[in-house]
Amino acid sequence: MDFLYTYETLKLEFPLVGPEEAKFVILGVPFDGTTSFKPGARFGPTLIRHATLNLESYILDYDVDIAELPIADIGDVAVVAGDPRKTADRVRETVEELKRVNPSAIPILLGGEHSQTLGAVEALKPASYVVFDAHLDLRESYEDNPYNHACVARRIGELGVREAMFGIRSGTREEVEYAEREGIAWVHARDYDFDAFVELVKSLPEPVYLSVDIDAFDLSLVPSTGTPEAGGLKFWDIVEAVEWLVENKRVAGFDIMEVAGSGLGDVTALTAAKLLFYFIGAIGKKML
Numbered sequence: 001m002d003f004l005y006t007y008e009t010l011k012l013e014f015p016l017v018g019p020e021e022a023k024f025v026i027l028g029v030p031f032d033g034t035t036s037f038k039p040g041a042r043f044g045p046t047l048i049r050h051a052t053l054n055l056e057s058y059i060l061d062y063d064v065d066i067a068e069l070p071i072a073d074i075g076d077v078a079v080v081a082g083d084p085r086k087t088a089d090r091v092r093e094t095v096e097e098l099k100r101v102n103p104s105a106i107p108i109l110l111g112g113e114h115s116q117t118l119g120a121v122e123a124l125k126p127a128s129y130v131v132f133d134a135h136l137d138l139r140e141s142y143e144d145n146p147y148n149h150a151c152v153a154r155r156i157g158e159l160g161v162r163e164a165m166f167g168i169r170s171g172t173r174e175e176v177e178y179a180e181r182e183g184i185a186w187v188h189a190r191d192y193d194f195d196a197f198v199e200l201v202k203s204l205p206e207p208v209y210l211s212v213d214i215d216a217f218d219l220s221l222v223p224s225t226g227t228p229e230a231g232g233l234k235f236w237d238i239v240e241a242v243e244w245l246v247e248n249k250r251v252a253g254f255d256i257m258e259v260a261g262s263g264l265g266d267v268t269a270l271t272a273a274k275l276l277f278y279f280i281g282a283i284g285k286k287m288l
């Protein structure tokens, strides 16, 4: 199947199926047009796919081999250089197209900057948005653009989607006051633990869209990301949360965003690739 706005790129090394019969459908979004400190997230989708070559497809602690699962990779979205809204429109149209041919597919976005999550959420219309991020992303506008990656959670909340945020350690007073007014729940990275996650997420309506801005992890795990922040979460913090979420909530879509880097084998891409395998494996465990 051909999609209007996608092109072929590096693939995962194990047998892939077509998007029509897949459970998991990977879509890269190589866009970093509004990143404000370090560029390079446009290379994220390719770096993550390449990093998967380093990993065993067998998840030891699950006794699941994700190579046996129906995974499709439909390539990357052809971005509109410098325009986060038009690019997110292409993401939205691609995910809508996918859901028309395969309503049970779980889209997995590989970014690319966080602004592009908006396109997938607009297409999937989840009831809730659960996000791991160093940043609140609740700015009304940033650098004269309301579709800047620093605004994505505000645009999503404006769609009427309930929001819960974890790993937060960067934002403005205006964003904190906005979250208070709008009833947006968030947990500071220094206060994060598994119980805090479950307490906030257990009552959220389904389906849930799960977004991981890679900068939620500690800087040591993700040195190559657009707006790095010290004091982040541990790898198993987020894996444990993913496991609880896929066990207890219907997940409409997933993404791993803000992965940057300039070289193959970059640490940040390896962290992202391992998380990708755990997400697929956690759902796959229920399927097998």
Ligand SMILES: N=C(N)NCCCCNCCCN
Pocket: 036, 135, 136, 137, 142, 149, 150, 151, 227
């Ligand atoms: N959500 C994000 N990634 N935020 C991007 C904006 C970061 C604001 N830096 C402000 C620097 C002030 N010196």
Ligand SMILES: [Mn+2]
Pocket: 114, 133, 135, 137, 149, 213
């Ligand atoms: Mn973000």
Ligand SMILES: [Mn+2]
Pocket: 133, 134, 135, 213, 215, 216, 227, 258
């Ligand atoms: Mn962030």
